[in-house]
Amino acid sequence: MTESGNEAVESAARRAEQTRDRNIRQSPDLPDLPIAGDTANLRDGADLNDACLALLPLVGVWRGEGQVDYPTIDGPVRYAQQLTIAHDGRPFLFHEARSWLLDENGNVIRQAAREVGWWRPQQDDTIELLLAHNTGVLELFYGKPRSQTSWELSTDAVIRSTSAKDVTGAKRLYGIIADGDLGYVEERAMMGQQLQPHTSAQLHRVAG
Structure with missing residues (x-):
């Protein structure tokens, strides 16, 4: 899942030809933030904080497809996702993922999982990832870079609302893969099942 330093720079330059002028924007209906x-x-925008340099390859807007499968569902199920990882110049990254289910022809069936949170790199190279899910689950992941272009994290704590599913743990691996895409896999323990593969996806950079 990793590239050499020169390969990563060359891949980034090729991708930038199509995405360098695209970015997330404020709504035109709102006044500029002060x-x-x-x-x-x-x-574009604030300089990336030095504390986030180990996460630099993640910054961007990513979109692609994957599949979700688990013993408690009738799967595998095809889905698509947009992942935004952004910053405001301070020592953390903003994370937002929106997913939607697809039929066998790639048509949208309905909206699916959403999550928002923060990547918080620490001085000892540890990464904290805090995620809040629309399903009523809050997760705190800890992890470290596996290389310059891959990151592995596991939950240290999971909090559930009274209406949420029985989730007890999760593990995620993110990495820059072929052609500069972002790939990830997630394992999850829930509904009485042991930690095991749950979702995987390959996302293409669409901005940044």
């Missing part, structure tokens, strides 16, 4: 807004484009 403070720095989020940016998912390293060429």
